[in-house]
Structures are given as C-alpha cells and as structure tokens.
Amino acid sequence: MSERFSFELKATDGVARTGVISTPRGAICTPAFMPVGTAGTVKAMMPESVRETGADILLGNTYHLMLRPGADRIERLGGLHRFMNWPRPILTDSGGFQVMSLAGLRKLTEHGVTFKSHIDGSKHELTPERSMEVQRLLGSDIVMCFDECPALPATEAAVAESMRLSMRWAARSKDAFGDRPGHALFGIMQGGVTRDLREESAEALREIGFDGYAIGGLAVGEGQAAMFGVLDYATGFLPEDRPRYLMGVGKPDDIVGAVKRGVDMMDCVLPSRSGRTGQVFTRRGVVNIKNARHADDPRPLDELCGCPACRNYSRAYLHHVFRSHEIISSMLLTWHNLHYFQEIMAGMRDAIAEGRFAAWEEEFHATRAIGDIEPV
Template identity: 50%
Template structure:
C-alpha cells in the first residue's frame, strides 16, 4: 500500500475543477481542500477538537520552525507530530525552504544546500535536501515536501533557469534520502516564476522523477493574482491527472475558487488566522473589520449566514470588546470563524463540482463577497 493514493471522482463539465479523494495513513479527505496552518505544531490558539469541530481534515506544520523549536529529535521521541500535538488526522509539512529564503537575512546558496543564520538567535545553520528530508522523516507527517529554492517571481530568466535546475537536482537527492516512503508521501515542488517555458520544463523534470504528488511553489509571493492565474492556466493541464496538485501559500476566498477552477486540489495559507487575530473577518458579504467603532453596539453575529461556534454564540460588539482589550478569547473566536468560513467555502466548491455549476457558484459568491467591484478591498 503506497503512503498516499489519489482518486479522481469527477471533473467538472465546464472547467478543469476536480473532485477527488486523497488517502493517507491517518485518514482520507476530499479535495479541493483548504488546510489550516499550524506553524509550530499548533493552529494558534485552537485545540485539535476545535479544529475538527470547524471542519478541518488536514493541517500543515512548518519544518523550519519545528527544527529550531523544539527540535525534530524531540518530536520524534514523542512519537511524531501526530502524537506530539494530539492530532489523529493527516498532516503536511513543508520543506523549510521558503522560510530559509524569506526569513533569514544572511545566507549562502551552494549546490550542496543553503547556509544561513537562525532568525531566532543568529546561530549558523545549514539545510540540504538530505537534512530537510531527515527532519521531515523525524516529524512524521503524512505528506512532506522536497527542498526547493523559492526565488522572487520577477527574478531574471538566467537566475530562474539555474535555480530550477538546482531544485531538480535537490529533488533527486531528496528522493534518494527519503527513509519512509511507505508512510510519508514526498511531493516535488514546481518553480519557474512567471516564465512559461521554465515552469513547463521544471514540471516535466519533476514528473519524470515520479513523485506521489506535486506542489506549485513561487506563487502568492508578490505577483498579481492575474499573473498567478496565468501560470495555473498553462501549468495544471500538464500535471498528472492521477496525482494531487497542491498550490502553496494561497488562501484568499477568490484565489481558492479560481485555483479550484484550474484544477488545484490542495491549498494552505496563514491569512485566515493572521487577519483574525487583528479583528478582520471573512463573511458571506465580504470583509468585516470587527474592531471598527461602527460595531460597538452591533449585537448581530459576525455573519448571519454562518453556522460556526462563534456566530452561533457571540455578537460583533462582544468580539470587538475582546479584540480591543487584547483578550485571548477574541482572537480564538475570530480564528474559529475564519477557518470555518474557508472549510465551508471549500465544501460548497466540492458540491458545485458535483453538480457541474462551479462557474455559477463563483459568480454568486463574487457578487455577494464584493469581488466584482473595481479594486475591492477584500481578501
């Protein structure tokens, strides 16, 4: 039995959207799916029971951060991430590459790997494809990532070409170093910025290595959404139809729908919980900044169309009060709401694929959410 299987249940008639099912050693989940991010083996402020209650079926944790704290050796000693954090459903870990290239200031990129200093204490560290896989083997997630370089979207053509070739060589080394292929599915990460020929070349190079699934990296890094969708338009048609496709770091409601339309199966992003902690909520009528004074005496729920725990029990006025007084419960309630909103959105996307009316669903959602206005101040 392989570590991961993907079943394509159906393709939507009018788009490239796919309804599928991914099966892992810790259970299965239907796709397209949004994965909440639990960077340090916790989705900030929420218990595993609360995550299950709001509909989360798989969560993401971060290899770089867990390597530094508490250390992958400690997680391994605890029995792996599932035991360590008391989560019995699937977990995905990234490779740590994005954090190394975005968080650390002093780094030296070599063929063998990347040298850098910890963003916590300045200690010198080295991450190679083999080390990344070793850390991820210790963490024990169901789905793991190969180490990649994540260049800026607008890096020069020559730089990007050299970068994807090195990432392919790193992918080969990661596959060779992988000690747990029977219970951890290793994905390759397709890079190439906005250069169509490089994206397609890198996709083919990684497809030739026969990974169990494929991630699309280097998007949602500052380019416009139109540029991102253009990449997906030509990239997903060449990706294997019998394997899952994961778009890394994308989680705004409009991008989730647009990504699903283009055949993406898995998404993750910190956006929902990060903005929640600042009092910004996603609702069926668009963005709601609950900390604003206009909600001081508003005793309605955040979203009258929402069935989450927060909306069933608390008012905008109360949540505004909690946010303004820096009470922990405020950030917890808004996080529960935003994550429920996205898991519910994806359940509706899956239903629309079943019924072959995803474009109608998109039009209705965009109209209600306010995404059809010019330059909408929305997520």
C-alpha cells in the same frame, strides 16, 4: 483506512476537480484547504476545534520545528502527530521558503543552504537530505521536496537557474526519501511566470516521479492576475492522477480561482493571522471588527454561519474583546475564519460533484460584491 497513500479523482467540472486522498491517518477530501500549524499549533485554536471547522489535514513547518523544539526531540516524544495532539494527516513543508525569507546570513551552494537561526543566531545547514531527515523525524504524512524560492523580482535567467537547481534538489530529495509506505513525497514546480520554465520544471518532476505535485513560487507578490495566468496552463503540465498543491494561497477569491484552474490543495496563514488582527472573512466580504460601527451592533458577524463566534456572540461583543486585547477575540475570530474557508471548500466540492461549479462561482462572487450589512 488505507495503509498506503493514494488519490482518487471523483468528478470534474470544467478543469475543477474533486476527489479523495487516502492516507493511513485518514482521508482528505479535495479540493482541500490546509490550516497552517507553523510551530505545532494553529494559533489560538485547539486541535479538536480545528477539526470541527472541517479540516482534514494541517500543515507543519520544518524550519521552525527543527529550530525549536528540535526534530530529534519531537521524534523522542512520539512524533509530531502525538506531540501536537492531531491524529489526522499532516503535511510538512521543506523549510526552503523560510530559510530564504527568515534566516539571516544564509549561503546558498549546490549542496544546500547554511544559515543562522532567526531565534538565537545558531548556525544550521539544510540540504535535500537533511530536509528529508527532519521531515522523517517529524513523522509527517506528506513530505515536500527541498527547493529554492528565489526572491522576486528576479531576471528570467535567475529564475531559470534557481528552477534547475530545485530540480536537481528534487532528485536528491527523492533518493533521500527512500521507500516509506504510507508516506508521500511531493515535488515542487518552479519557474516564475514563464511558461517554458514551468513546462521544463514539470517535465523534470514527472521524470523523477512523485506521489503529488506542488506549484511553488506563486503568491509571492506577483498579483492575482499573473498567478491565474500561470495556473491557466501550469496544472495541465502535471499528471491528472496525482494531487496538485498550490503553496501559500490565499484569499477566498484566490482559492476559488485556483480550484477553477485545477488545483486540489492549498494552505495559507491568512484565516488565522487575520483573525488575530480583527479581519474577518464572511460570505459578504471582509469585515474589520475593530471599526467603531460594530460597537453597538447586536447582530452576528454572519447570520448564516454556524461557527461559535456567529452562533453565540454579537458584533458588539467581538468588537469589545478585540479592542480590549482579550485572548477570546483571537480564538473566536480565528475559528470563524477557518470555518468560513472550510465552508467554501465544501461548497466547491459539492458543486463540482453536481456539475454546477460555474453557477456556484457566480453566486460566490455576486454575494461578496454586495458588501457587508448596513450599520445599525
């Protein structure tokens, strides 16, 4: 295992890339999908089950963990890896997005953000320095800069002002992060859907210098076409020898389109959240297990899938336990969704390495277009 953080590009096919991120806690094969463990758990999953799906890395949430149970407490108990029983790499977000979207009565200044907790109304402050401190206490392997996520829609002037504030905060984050061998700090590109602002942001981040670079401010309601339009040029503004992380994405076709445009890492709550609400992702599209058509169906969700939900249970059973609000429903459907997402990632890694990504992508879309199997 590497004692330092590094990234090795193994192969490219068009703009799509495959490689390996090395960390002291293990390797991350890219392109990588990171399941979200917001409060120290991927909901409805045991850590070893998450690993069985093929995940190399999880995402933890700075905002939620600093409010409950508290970063100091997690450090006293041995750090986030030990606390949640996940010995492999963890990436923590900076808390910026949650402050903007969840916290009440927030006040934004050049210094940082003061806000009231959505849990108990207690007052807190997050600055670049405090975000770095909290993420250090958690012990995450990949730390994200503290940035501002402007609410959309916003004027171009407002997006520009927000982006420049984020770049000043990025420099402060880098200073506060300091020298931490084995840990990495990622900068976050902002700039909305405006090419000049994205380029200005990327130049500012490259000048500061980071171990990896994220593309923020997308998947926030602008639509897939606009997101892909930004990715068509945004990845090219970032260094080739560093990982590129698209934050908060997404649906299976979003993920494939992002990888096609040069993205290496993604995260999203979708596979776990959808599993809990009865929405299942399969190679033939989305299945809603709550629908009555599944009540007498003895077949698996996906006969080609090797996850426990598909190996051991019928659609009829999965329909029954979902409609009965049984906990096993969330467990099995989340496992299946995470397994499917990781299967997509493995398929893309192999296809890129073998120079057949375009053919793989065509088959992926063609199979999804067929739609679900006919009802019994």
